[in-house]
Amino acid sequence: xxxxxxxxxxxxxxxxxxxxxxxxxxxxxxxxxxxxxxxxxxxxxxxxxxxxxxxxxxxxxxxxxxxxxxxxxxxxxxxxxxxxxxxxxxxxxxxxxxxxxxxxxxxxxxxxxxxxxxxxxxxxxxxxx
Amino acid sequence: xxxxxxxxxxxxxxxxxxxxxxxxxxxxxxxxxxxxxxxxxxxxxxxxxxxxxxxxxxxxxxxxxxxxxxxxxxxxxxxxxxxxxxxxxxxxxxxxxxxxxxxxxxxxxxxxxxxxxxxxxxxxxxxxxxxxxxxxxxxxxxxx
Numbered sequence: 001x002x003x004x005x006x007x008x009x010x011x012x013x014x015x016x017x018x019x020x021x022x023x024x025x026x027x028x029x030x031x032x033x034x035x036x037x038x039x040x041x042x043x044x045x046x047x048x049x050x051x052x053x054x055x056x057x058x059x060x061x062x063x064x065x066x067x068x069x070x071x072x073x074x075x076x077x078x079x080x081x082x083x084x085x086x087x088x089x090x091x092x093x094x095x096x097x098x099x100x101x102x103x104x105x106x107x108x109x110x111x112x113x114x115x116x117x118x119x120x121x122x123x124x125x126x127x128x129x
Numbered sequence: 130x131x132x133x134x135x136x137x138x139x140x141x142x143x144x145x146x147x148x149x150x151x152x153x154x155x156x157x158x159x160x161x162x163x164x165x166x167x168x169x170x171x172x173x174x175x176x177x178x179x180x181x182x183x184x185x186x187x188x189x190x191x192x193x194x195x196x197x198x199x200x201x202x203x204x205x206x207x208x209x210x211x212x213x214x215x216x217x218x219x220x221x222x223x224x225x226x227x228x229x230x231x232x233x234x235x236x237x238x239x240x241x242x243x244x245x246x247x248x249x250x251x252x253x254x255x256x257x258x259x260x261x262x263x264x265x266x267x268x269x270x271x272x273x
Contacts, residue, residue: 024202031197038133038195053194098203107201112249116207119242126235127213 009084012076016089019069021096025104026062032105033058087128091121130251137195138208144189146215151182154224200251207246213239 001009034040034052041049053059076085098117101107155178163169173179196205214236220226 024206027194028197028202028205031194034198037198094206097206101201101203105202107203109203110249112245113203113207116242116246117203119238119245120207120210123235123238123240123242124210124213126238127217127232 009080012072012079013085013088013092015072016069016076016085017092017096019065019072020089020093021100023062023065023067023069024093024097025100026058026065028062028101029105030056030059030062083128087125090124090128094121094124134196134199134251137192138205140192141189141196141205141209142212142215144185144192145209146212146219148182148185148189149212149216150219150224151178151185153220155179155182157224204246204249204251207242208251210239211243214243 030053031037034056037049037053040052044052073085073089076089094117098109098113102109155176156173158178159169159173159176174183193205193209196209200208217228217232217236221228
């Protein structure tokens with residue numbers, strides 16, 4: 001693989017990871033803002049819970065980013081092998097999600113969660129080979 | 130964590146793994162789809178396996194959002210990754226795909242990761258946390 005091809009591969013993986021992480025963080029942030037869906041469903045019914053989710057702009061942005069991530073993944077898979085793109089994108093997304101959740105959602109990412117993210121990351125990579 | 134919430138988590142893992150496996154089963158029966166004929170993809174949506182897979186993946190998104198409404202992202206993601214393990218078993222025993230020892234090792238790693246994270250608290254942000262109150266727990270237990 002030439003240096004330009006390596007750079008293109010890195011850019012493709014990065015675009016999948018960045019859009020997936022942004023989508024996950026925005027969606028999680030929206031759900032935190034909306035509140036416990038079980039409680040909302042009890043008070044306002046199923047349609048009320050659906051309306052609460054769909055009326056959130058942050059949720060819409062999150063879904064948009066997840067859709068972009070899906071298309072970025074499709075594009076990457078059309079250019080490079082699945083055995084390279086699949087594990088790299090999935091496992092890196094686990095790590096970037098943990099980092100972004102700590103920074104933006106102020107989640108308490110303790111040693112237990114880092115260990116879990118690392119184990120899942122390695123596991124997903126092994127599954128792809 | 131209540132029993133009901135563990136059920137939601139089980140729904141996340143089952144619907145994602147079964148949904149993906151159904152899609153794979155449907156697409157395999159349809160054969161390769163050319164990018165030059167995108168209409169074939171529309172046709173694929175109406176095949177029973179693919180349609181069932183899409184319905185299950187919609188269920189996955191709904192249960193995933195429900196889980197995110199009461200648990201941290203860094204808890205839900207590793208905890209729901211058990212779906213990869215289920216998918217591996219479905220691939221081996223239902224789709225009869227070859228699963229070598231390296232992939233079984235991957236299954237072990239993921240299971241260990243899930244075990245690690247689910248033993249910890251699901252909601253740990255003290256600043257904005259909505260700790261589960263006795264009233265909330267009782268309400269959830271009473272739900273159908």
